[in-house]
Amino acid sequence: MTSDQPPRVELVGISKAFAGVPALDRVDFTLHPGEVHALLGENGAGKSTLIKIMTGALAADAGEMRLDGRAVAVGSTAEARALGISTVYQEVNLVPTLSVARNVTLGREPRRFGLISWRAAREKARARLKRLSLEIDVERALGSFPVAVQQLVAIARALEEDSRVLVLDEPTASLDAQETRLLFRILRDLKAQGMAVVFISHFLDQVYEISDRISVLRNGRLVGSAATAALPQRELITLMLGRELERVEQRAAAAPKAAGAPVLAAEKLGRRRWIEPFDLVLRAGEAIGLAGLLGSGRTETAKLIFGAVRADSGRLTLDGAPLGHASPRRALRRGIAFCPEDRKAEGLVLDLSVRENILLALQTKRGWLRPLPRDEQRRLAEAMIEALGIATSDAEKPVGQLSGGNQQKVVLARALASKPRVLVLDEPTRGIDVGAHAEIVALVRRLCAEGLALLVASSELDEIVAVSDRVAVLRDRRIVGEIAGAEITRETIIELIAGG
Amino acid sequence: MSVNQTIEVAPAPRTLGTRLRGLAGHRAVWPLLALALILAVNGLVSPGFFSIRVVEGRFFGSTIDILYRAMPTAMVALGMAVVIGSKGIDLSVGAIIAICGATIAWRIHAGDPHVVVLLWALGAGLLCGLWNGALVALLGIQPIVATLVLMVSGRGIGLMINLIYGGTNPSFESPFLQSLSVGHVGLIPTRLLLGAASFAALWLLLRRTALGLFIEAVGGNARAADLAGIGSRLVTYSAYLISGLTAGWAGVILTADTHISDPVSQGLYIELDAILAVVIGGGSLAGGRIHLGMTVIGTLIIQALATLILTSGVPPEYNLVVKAVVVLAVLLLQSDDARAALTRRNRARGSLGGGSPGGGSPGGGSPKGGRRR
Numbered sequence: 001m002t003s004d005q006p007p008r009v010e011l012v013g014i015s016k017a018f019a020g021v022p023a024l025d026r027v028d029f030t031l032h033p034g035e036v037h038a039l040l041g042e043n044g045a046g047k048s049t050l051i052k053i054m055t056g057a058l059a060a061d062a063g064e065m066r067l068d069g070r071a072v073a074v075g076s077t078a079e080a081r082a083l084g085i086s087t088v089y090q091e092v093n094l095v096p097t098l099s100v101a102r103n104v105t106l107g108r109e110p111r112r113f114g115l116i117s118w119r120a121a122r123e124k125a126r127a128r129l130k131r132l133s134l135e136i137d138v139e140r141a142l143g144s145f146p147v148a149v150q151q152l153v154a155i156a157r158a159l160e161e162d163s164r165v166l167v168l169d170e171p172t173a174s175l176d177a178q179e180t181r182l183l184f185r186i187l188r189d190l191k192a193q194g195m196a197v198v199f200i201s202h203f204l205d206q207v208y209e210i211s212d213r214i215s216v217l218r219n220g221r222l223v224g225s226a227a228t229a230a231l232p233q234r235e236l237i238t239l240m241l242g243r244e245l246e247r248v249e250q251r252a253a254a255a256p257k258a259a260g261a262p263v264l265a266a267e268k269l270g271r272r273r274w275i276e277p278f279d280l281v282l283r284a285g286e287a288i289g290l291a292g293l294l295g296s297g298r299t300e301t302a303k304l305i306f307g308a309v310r311a312d313s314g315r316l317t318l319d320g321a322p323l324g325h326a327s328p329r330r331a332l333r334r335g336i337a338f339c340p341e342d343r344k345a346e347g348l349v350l351d352l353s354v355r356e357n358i359l360l361a362l363q364t365k366r367g368w369l370r371p372l373p374r375d376e377q378r379r380l381a382e383a384m385i386e387a388l389g390i391a392t393s394d395a396e397k398p399v400g401q402l403s404g405g406n407q408q409k410v411v412l413a414r415a416l417a418s419k420p421r422v423l424v425l426d427e428p429t430r431g432i433d434v435g436a437h438a439e440i441v442a443l444v445r446r447l448c449a450e451g452l453a454l455l456v457a458s459s460e461l462d463e464i465v466a467v468s469d470r471v472a473v474l475r476d477r478r479i480v481g482e483i484a485g486a487e488i489t490r491e492t493i494i495e496l497i498a499g500g
Numbered sequence: 501m502s503v504n505q506t507i508e509v510a511p512a513p514r515t516l517g518t519r520l521r522g523l524a525g526h527r528a529v530w531p532l533l534a535l536a537l538i539l540a541v542n543g544l545v546s547p548g549f550f551s552i553r554v555v556e557g558r559f560f561g562s563t564i565d566i567l568y569r570a571m572p573t574a575m576v577a578l579g580m581a582v583v584i585g586s587k588g589i590d591l592s593v594g595a596i597i598a599i600c601g602a603t604i605a606w607r608i609h610a611g612d613p614h615v616v617v618l619l620w621a622l623g624a625g626l627l628c629g630l631w632n633g634a635l636v637a638l639l640g641i642q643p644i645v646a647t648l649v650l651m652v653s654g655r656g657i658g659l660m661i662n663l664i665y666g667g668t669n670p671s672f673e674s675p676f677l678q679s680l681s682v683g684h685v686g687l688i689p690t691r692l693l694l695g696a697a698s699f700a701a702l703w704l705l706l707r708r709t710a711l712g713l714f715i716e717a718v719g720g721n722a723r724a725a726d727l728a729g730i731g732s733r734l735v736t737y738s739a740y741l742i743s744g745l746t747a748g749w750a751g752v753i754l755t756a757d758t759h760i761s762d763p764v765s766q767g768l769y770i771e772l773d774a775i776l777a778v779v780i781g782g783g784s785l786a787g788g789r790i791h792l793g794m795t796v797i798g799t800l801i802i803q804a805l806a807t808l809i810l811t812s813g814v815p816p817e818y819n820l821v822v823k824a825v826v827v828l829a830v831l832l833l834q835s836d837d838a839r840a841a842l843t844r845r846n847r848a849r850g851s852l853g854g855g856s857p858g859g860g861s862p863g864g865g866s867p868k869g870g871r872r873r
Contacts, residue, residue: 308727332729346727349720351788352713360717364729368710414728 096143148179289468350400405436579746587787595654597767600751625748658763719787
């Protein structure tokens, strides 16, 4: 249908690396006028990097961008805007205390004799909102409107008179069903006017409702692009969850092991608007996988089990005894360790050395008055560097100078140094290269064989299949199924995720 | 001199890696160099600057004087370094000094034994830290705003304490407290010994327990620290307690020196010198690191500079501007970016001039650029 027209935007062979770690690898992306093109992928797949390159916020290392067939170099967001590319980022970057009119025209106020003409600003704001069929009092403070209207105001602000491309990053994240319908109606209007829309969302049903075409990114590569109608949901999920581990040997024994004693058990553990109450039993020497799509509640489950977030229903028992109210400190003292998903934001203290980062959890366990002697610190750090194969010139290097895979190993080393009985891993292989990936998977299996109770949340299906003795599958913040032993295959998991 | 430079500078360009690895070493190099330079100029301006004599049974000389005058600011700056390490700031230290001074005068007038008065004063400092910590760590108010509250109100609290017994700027006599501040033990001024002891105690508290590591972890990444089980609230709290205590201690020394409670001007603007000392010592306001030794060096730079300006015969009207210029120079010297910019310009100049010594050596220009000043 729309593909007959010449493409509005063509990205060809786009590559981008951050500090040597590739974020995008020769990605092609084509956007036609009058099309809503959904861009999908897990966290860290490269969606936002691609968007930022398209909108001039980042410069690509390699590749070309064409606009209406003409090669363009977009050096800044202002240049992108001048070319007709408008972006609305995930967080609404507006000032709630200012009026709608001021928000729409902020930084681009119409001027008269060098002074701002408020009357012209109001007119401009009204005209722009009208394009979105939104008639509201533009002199009221933005904050007094519902979130959906604020979202639309953000879009109105982004859309110039000559906008030809609109990029929406998770626009429905904070909207309810009715507000989403309103947004979609407006998107359809814009589409009819020939606007080319990039739509990023992790709500698959919304993607199917609004988009004409779907492209999927994984680990910085484009793994598929197809017309929405020609891409059944199950196939899409398969694309998103990928097959990264093809070369890594699959699990040796598919038969369920004789599981050890229950160590940590969740009974009806849950938290409102976070995760539905669930039951889960972790046993010594057993690895449990948490599978599901982005936003399905993997991280939420892991954090609740560790105590990083407090549950408001149910309880956790350790060796049959209730654990009381949870906190990371209490969890660590009881032998539960956690490696968070976002190692930069939640895992590491980048300015501290490798030694100090590894030491942190063990030191917490001992308390501040019983510092680990310097010699022991060094021995511990060196032992961990050796055991996990952390590539660093020495233990005193600030951890921020290490590569992503090695940083991940430091997070793991910290957890292991605290000598845990239960280890909760959230995305243990996010954003690291294939070699380190295989090493970490092998390590997880070894730890499990040594009697650790493991909980591994991962967006990589093959990783889940490779490490897990049991898998809990999540959908829409709910555990929808549990499978074990020979049942653990990509197909059964996808089936459960798709709701089959 | 240019020959010396070339020889000294030669090893530097060897690798970038050695330079990165020696970052900790480098951090100390620039402030020490700045201090040495300021002292050297002091020596040029006033002959006999480095001589130390024994007068009235104690050491006497300009260098001793610098240490002597720097001690209260150094105490405040050490506490400030801890707070800044936790990614906070404590603007109230000057006001804490005022409160401590008022407390001392009040309790002496009330007839307490002077050792007990000392405990009252330190207790007052600790109480102020308790207040700041509560605002920052428990209520989550931004440090700059939270400590501004006490900064503004503290001097008023000092005046109100004076009102308790109806005095304005009440003076007092206390041989015991004065001996701590202006006395001497053997040849050495008592306050230097006390300063050294306090430094050692603080160092032990931070580095021989895990507290220093915890504060740095919280300052570097509070979320990560929390997930590693460090209760970031308590750790943040402890930083403000330490700052309150060190400010109180400085208040004792300063008040015992003037033996008067003068809440309006006692310790005025000392928070700015303390912050400056931390920054000159290589601390980043972004938090995450505590450099106790370098903070003392930073204080000494400020004090040596003050002495230099006084003795150099620069008209007093120029004092503050000269101070600002030198401080800016020291900060630029420390900044990797600024040194890199200087190197590029030197190199460009070297390649243009052709024969400039060492001008072509990559990466070697920066120390030279600094030294030439």
